[in-house]
Amino acid sequence: MPLICIASPKGGVGKTTIAANLAHVLACTGRQVLAMDFDPQNALRLHFGIPLEDGAGFLAELPKRPDWRALARHLAPGLRLLPHGRVDLHDALALEEALEREPALLATPLASILAEPGLLVIADTPPGPSRALAALVPQATLVLVALLADGASVAQLPELQSGRFLGNGTLGGLFAARLRVVVNEVEASSRLAGEVARAMAESLGQRLIGAVARDHAVAEALACQTLLADYAPGCRAAEDIAAIARILDRALPAPAAAPAAEPATLAAQWGATWGANWGAPT
Ligand SMILES: Nc1ncnc2c1ncn2[C@@H]1O[C@H](COP(=O)(O)OP(=O)(O)OP(=O)(O)O)[C@@H](O)[C@H]1O
Ligand SMILES: [Mg+2]
Known part of the structure; x- marks a missing residue:
């Protein structure tokens, strides 16, 4: 079943915010x-109101081969969450080493999760390369990369377009077809943001599927441990995320156990939805 992996070569660009809010909006559809x-x-978990002191989660338990269904939190009809779980430095390094020794530790439960009929998985990943990203990319229907409208993000474009961010050589080239980009924290009044967004649209074409405005409601919603569509439904960022969710919803297989779309079909769908949602890239 479909897997959308939220990733970025950069940290602090809104991956977790986008993952949480896309999951919420798509569950609401x-x-x-x-x-x-x-x-x-x-x-x-913080976006979904899980208390700070609640440190239970799936990845933290992975060496004990936990049952993912038992650890999943039922948050709302159609919406479940598998938190990572609290880990200290030692635990995090031990997990990386365990995954290097035994990739099946993650690959096996991931296959079980993805075999669940009708389930859409939205995965939030750490910044930059990671063992988790390496395990997810081959299974991903789409890899949604978050960037900012700044020079450092533009500098990442060659890595993204070549596929090097997702793998080496031919393999990276194959996975590059799954890559889509969202520009986050766009300041509408900023000349730099406008120029960067234009440069990204020119460079990425249909792979650039959306932009999210910088909006103080985003940080406020997180501070209240609430999702944006509940905290400030009409705000600019909520509307931007809803527009991205609509594009994803149309591009993904229909909820009723339809076969996964081929990348070529997805590309055609993205092309059709681009004009309706964002106008022609310039
Ligand atoms: N569109 C936005 N407008 C205003 N603030 C935002 C927006 N998107 C994210 N933020 C804020 O930016 C900060 C970083 O966001 P977030 O944690 O989602 O990034 P991240 O890429 O997941 O970070 P990390 O690389 O550490 O995992 C948070 O304080 C979040 O509230
Ligand atoms: Mg994050």
Whole structure:
């Protein structure tokens, strides 16, 4: 079943914010969604109101081969969360080493999760390369990369377009077809943001599927441990995320156990939805 992996070569660009809010919006459209945290920061849960002192989670338990269904939190109809779980430095390094020794430790439960009929998995990942990202990319329907409208993000474009961010050589080239980009924290009044967004649109074409405005409601919603569509439904960032969710919803297989779309089909769908949602890239 479909897997959307939220990733970025950069940290602090809104991966977790986008993962949480996309999961919420897509569940509200009637999909069965599992939001899954692969980042040892264990921050995805905070968007869903899980108390700080609640440190239970899936990745933290992985060496004990936990039952993912038992650890999943039922948050709302159609919406489940698998937190990462609290880990200290030693635990996090031990987990990386265990995954290097035995990739099946993650690959096996991931296959079981992805075999669940009708389930859409939205995975939040740590910044940059990680064992989690390496395990997710070959299974991912789409890899949604978050960037900012700044020079450092533009500098990452060659790595993204070549596929090097997702793998080496031919393998990276194959996975590059799954890559889509969202620009986050766009300041509408900023000339730099406008120029960067234009440069990204030119360079990425249909791979650039959306932009999210910088909006103080985003940080406020997190401070209240609430999702944006509940905290400030009409705010600019909520509307931007809803627009991205609509594009994803149309591009993904229908909720009723349809076969996964081929990348070529997805590309055609993205092309059709681009104009309706964002206008022609310039
Ligand atoms: N569109 C936005 N407008 C305003 N603030 C935002 C927006 N998106 C994210 N933020 C804020 O930016 C900060 C970083 O966001 P977030 O934690 O989602 O990034 P991240 O890429 O997951 O970070 P990390 O690399 O550490 O995992 C948070 O304080 C968040 O509230
Ligand atoms: Mg994060």
